[in-house]
Amino acid sequence: MTKKHLLGERLRFASLLAGTAMAAALAAPVLAEEAPITIVINQSPWFPGFQSVVELYEETTGNTVELDVNPFAGSLEKQRTAVRTDESPFDLLIMNAGFFVEFYKGGFMDALTDIDPEFKLSDEIYDFDESVCWDATAETVTCGGDGKLTAIPVNPNILIMHYRADLYEENGLEVPKTWDELMANAQVLNDQPKIYGISQRGQRGAFDVTYDVFPYIWSHGGGIFKDQKAGDFTITINSPETLAGMETYLKLASEVGHPSTAGQTQTNVIQNMATGKAAHIQSVLAPGLFDDPNQSAVVGNVNYAATPASKDFPAATPLGHWLAGVPKNVPDDRKAAALAFLTWFQTPEAQEAYARAGSAPVSRAVMEGPMSETEEFRWMKALSEAIPTAGLTFLIPEASQVLAVTELRFNEAIGGQLELKEALNTAAKEIAKIMTDAGYDAPMLDELK
Numbered sequence: 001m002t003k004k005h006l007l008g009e010r011l012r013f014a015s016l017l018a019g020t021a022m023a024a025a026l027a028a029p030v031l032a033e034e035a036p037i038t039i040v041i042n043q044s045p046w047f048p049g050f051q052s053v054v055e056l057y058e059e060t061t062g063n064t065v066e067l068d069v070n071p072f073a074g075s076l077e078k079q080r081t082a083v084r085t086d087e088s089p090f091d092l093l094i095m096n097a098g099f100f101v102e103f104y105k106g107g108f109m110d111a112l113t114d115i116d117p118e119f120k121l122s123d124e125i126y127d128f129d130e131s132v133c134w135d136a137t138a139e140t141v142t143c144g145g146d147g148k149l150t151a152i153p154v155n156p157n158i159l160i161m162h163y164r165a166d167l168y169e170e171n172g173l174e175v176p177k178t179w180d181e182l183m184a185n186a187q188v189l190n191d192q193p194k195i196y197g198i199s200q201r202g203q204r205g206a207f208d209v210t211y212d213v214f215p216y217i218w219s220h221g222g223g224i225f226k227d228q229k230a231g232d233f234t235i236t237i238n239s240p241e242t243l244a245g246m247e248t249y250l251k252l253a254s255e256v257g258h259p260s261t262a263g264q265t266q267t268n269v270i271q272n273m274a275t276g277k278a279a280h281i282q283s284v285l286a287p288g289l290f291d292d293p294n295q296s297a298v299v300g301n302v303n304y305a306a307t308p309a310s311k312d313f314p315a316a317t318p319l320g321h322w323l324a325g326v327p328k329n330v331p332d333d334r335k336a337a338a339l340a341f342l343t344w345f346q347t348p349e350a351q352e353a354y355a356r357a358g359s360a361p362v363s364r365a366v367m368e369g370p371m372s373e374t375e376e377f378r379w380m381k382a383l384s385e386a387i388p389t390a391g392l393t394f395l396i397p398e399a400s401q402v403l404a405v406t407e408l409r410f411n412e413a414i415g416g417q418l419e420l421k422e423a424l425n426t427a428a429k430e431i432a433k434i435m436t437d438a439g440y441d442a443p444m445l446d447e448l449k
Helices: 004-018 021-025 047-061 074-080 102-106 165-171 179-189 209-218 239-254 266-274 330-345 350-356 379-389 399-415 420-437
Strands: 039-044 065-070 092-096 152-155 160-164 226-227 232-235 280-283 303-305 322-327
Touching: 039 047, 039 330, 047 102, 047 209, 047 330, 065 266, 074 092, 074 239, 092 102, 092 266, 092 330, 102 322, 102 379, 102 399, 152 330, 160 179, 160 379, 165 179, 165 303, 179 239, 179 280, 209 239, 232 420, 239 399, 239 420, 266 280, 322 330, 330 350, 350 420, 399 420
Parallel strands: 039 065, 039 092
Antiparallel strands: 092 322, 152 322, 160 280, 160 303, 226 232
16 A cells, blocks of 8 residues: 555545544554454445444554455355354354354354453443353353353344434424324325335345334234243244234335335335335434435435334334354464454444444444434434344344244235235244254244134
């Protein structure tokens, strides 16, 4: 890198971090002389922000980080292969909330405190339902007892409601707290084909439609299992409560939603909002996109709130967050280099830079600090309000098998290929077989009639 280019890069990041202490730090990079590391990661709406922060880390430390970027399913398969080889080509795995237990329980990850007893999770970083820790003896996610710090959060990635604040103001609407209130607002704003009252993700994928229906079914008292943390794997996907949650989802879809909800991907949903075609979406955050005039027709008009509740149960949103962990089959020098990155990533300066680059930080101090009071970062208040309601979706290594069922059956119900009760009853039988074959006690409920 030439001096001219290096200066340009420093100025670019200094501009990004204007008003922060990090800007001053850029003037004197610290060369830690750590081994180069490679991070395997998925391509998602928050990835550009992470990429910018990695570049900033390289710029400020002189260390080298290579990003191996893949689609969601491709990243997962690469990780599965890497931990089973003699030596992983990846020093940090960016693991999704739906699958991290597979790597923990399989014994593939090195506890970060085993690599370095002095390493710790910053007090300012969310632990996301204790998902950062693993008790290998009890085989459970917990930071208590014998639980060891095994990963560091990288991105919150939870669903929150996005709504057209300008249309709310024009029509005198209040931010909805319940699904009934959301339906009422969506009916007012629904003007198809010009604008959908709501756009929902319904397409089948690796962890797509299942992820997006969790706020509906959890906030009606339903779920897929009764209580995974307590070891109760009673199948509840065909419970009356789960049925009620899905009926709410389908009512919104049929009355005020996209005409092809079953075919809508996360990208479709986000684009519907960005192009002015949706009055509401429930989505992971991509605030930089909505306020970018080169990508958005609704600049400054999108606002954010926690997902709604039902009249009988509180709001709840699924953790689709991402965790960075170190595989056991990595040389010691690269393990140390991976920890150096994770230590730096937790700093307030790095977390603020992450937010300024367009991604949601994992720092409570940043999320609830002065930045949250600004127009640019107005989404922080909604996200910090929603995080305490967020829960882990799967605590079993068989998650991918269960998801293969739920992705198909939820999609069939939304698309009309199966009647809703039939889809839920079918899913319950298929999940019960997966769980029973894997050695779990997984009783079923009576069929929905």
